[in-house]
Amino acid sequence: MNDLTGNPLFDTPVMRKLAALLETLKPSQRKVGEFILRNPLRAAMLSISEIGRESETSPAAVNRLGNRLGLNGFTGLRMALVNHLLAVVSPHLQLAATEMSPGNTLQGQLKQNLAEALQAGQHNGDQVFEAAVQALCEAERLFILGGSRCHPLAQVLEQHLVPYHPSCLAICLSAGLDSMAQRIAYVQPGDTLVVMSLPPYNRYAIHLAEMALDRGATVLALTDSPASPLAGTHVLYAPADKAQSGTGLGPAFAIVDALIAGVRKRLSVADDQALAQVQEALHAAQWPAIEAPANRAG
Template structure:
């Protein structure tokens, strides 16, 4: 697999939401001002933004460059374009309170998941998806690594690939992952799932797989994480807002599963002649137990 180039620049607002809690203090102040009103910031001068964030113009420039922009002028242009979509999207924000009615909880969770999926769709690099799908179709086998809550996402992708006849295995335990990854070769693909990109039990086996010559893919919310830097390709998922009642394991899952579905469809498109009869056969195999189901 050809390593991912730096040509793709993820949209600014999803990237800021994904990395806000990892930014240095001065950069975080700028990011908070931007996220509070991106449309207004797009009309500010760099001096105005620095003053509003109680920081220096140099800090504004450094944040712009961290986001893949050449400087503040390019950041303003990006914000102007992205804030149009932000303005027309309904906003229901805020943590879920203990006394919230069920209807309010539904509205808040729905709004957060919808934003997470929208941001992920915008931030996901099409070229990266294509490169990973190409690699999976031709791989000797695909290993999907995830620990804890990410393990359910890893299992979902592995089972999907198995269903269309592609050799795949979910690795959801660290020792098993480590001993499996040291035996990989350049004919294999490892997809590593971690919201933070810093989970030791995911990063360690991934680094082993890379050293063994396997193609490596990070599915993460953190494009600058240790995991992302260790991999050939990065599939970016933007988690929802982490709160006391919706920890990262919950807020990141919908976006990760969205990326899994996009990747799976891309794989099926490339391997339709093999996939179609197997998908049909699996549907037929269980249809008798679901008499109410009709083939779409």
């Protein structure tokens, strides 16, 4: 199980216990548990039949999960969820409660994007984020792997970290499993592998993350919730529920952008000097400027 310490939305007794027991639950109970971990705010406000329907199980499965957690069935489970999450208000619910419907307007979509970014903030604590930034800054070599639809995020992260980390390399899944495995096989203690995978999870990305962990490398995982099979040394959560519009990558992109900003803030002084020297050398090597051709009459 990934360490949930420092994640305000998951670092509570009921969420920690649920995440710890998830692998041992029966299939129907596990589906209920995964639904709650992916929707910790909304689950606290649903009835037993609604949770059964949303998790594609049954009210009986929800009740059995409550008993398995030692909470005296659904009544105790719901009380535990409400007690631990009452103080947290979902940005999605705030948006839905307003009289202004997001619709398909530009302003509406921007409001939705803002709500999703705020929700990503609720899913991650400052302590975990700082540890992730530190892992990026202190890596001897940096590898980035974006599973399936997360590959564009890997390219963005690589593009913006290369000036600060010349060894940064984005690994493309389309190159084939053999090619990816060959690259990951050389990771070692001191290296950092960033792995991003959202539902539907890419099993190759998950296996390669496990390989890197086994080899002693630091793995920074970006996924949707503690229900994800992706494990890492440090884990950041980008909620990906059905209510999100567009690509559904908004929360994940917000976290990637925050990581880039965090690295820049830590490494900007030394690397800005190095970049200035490179730019000066390139400027000195430039060809004489070519004058623009004169306008031709007629």
